[in-house]
Amino acid sequence: MATFDNMRQYPSSSFKEWFTVDRPETKLDMTAATRDRVYAHTIDYRTATPPTTGLANGGFESGTTGWTITGNVVGNWTGYPAQAGSWFAWLGSRGGGTTDAVSQTFTVPSTGSTATLNYHLRIKTAETGTTVYDTFKVQVTDGGSTTTLATFSNTNASNGYVARTLNLSGYRGKSITLRFVSLEDANLQTDFLLDSLSVTTS
Structure with a gap:
């Protein structure tokens, strides 16, 4: 109720102005997770787009907020x-048998009958041929069980980002840990670039 009382009290011209200027006036929570949740339950519904909920800071624009990382893999490199x-996550890129990871624990929305993970992945490699040397996996941990939902490698290299989706409907209403992990061999490098993540329901 405090959020909507604040909205009525301060007639902002945009969501950004309301969240960054007006919302602090009544000492409300200013975290990125709250920002994304409020946006999903106001702007998304108003414009009749599928609600994006659960996952926080899916574009990495707030740095590592909401994410647990292994390696210095989140930044705004050139x-x-x-x-x-x-900002985006840049896993791999060093060779030498390195492992990088980003993960986040969140509750998959239970609204609707389907839940979909949306993300963009770009793979650039120095490897050649069709042999798998470096891998990138998308995993979900539910309770004590970890499932690999997708695996990519140096053989999936692309010139730009590729939009990808995964079905999370079986996890609706559950708290899960979503993990993206790269593993390189000891030789040539592969870059795995991850950005623009969201979970939508319908």
């Missing part, structure tokens, strides 16, 4: 462009 905005 070596590659982000899919959107300026």
Whole structure:
């Protein structure tokens, strides 16, 4: 109720103005997770787009907020462009048998009959041929069980970001840990670039 009382009290011209200028006036929570949740339950419904909920900071524009990372893999580097905005996750890229990961624990929305993970992935490699040397996996941990939902490798290299989806309907209403992990062999490098994540329901 406090959020809507604040909205009525401060007639902002945009969501950004309301969240960054007016919302602090009544000392309401200013975290990125709250920002994304309020946006999903106001702007998304108003414009009749599928609600995006659960996952926080899916574009990495707030840095590592909401994410647990292994390695210095989230930034706004100039070596590659982000899919959107300026921040993204850059896993791999070093060779030498390195492992990088980003993960987030959240509750998959129970609304609707389907839940879909949307993300963009770009793979750039120095490897050649059709042999798998470096891998990138999308995993879900539910309770004590970890399931790999998708696996990519140096053989899936692309010139730009590729929009991808995964079905999370079986996890609706559950708290899960979503993990993206790369593993390189000891030789040539592969870059796995991840950006623009969301979970939508319908």
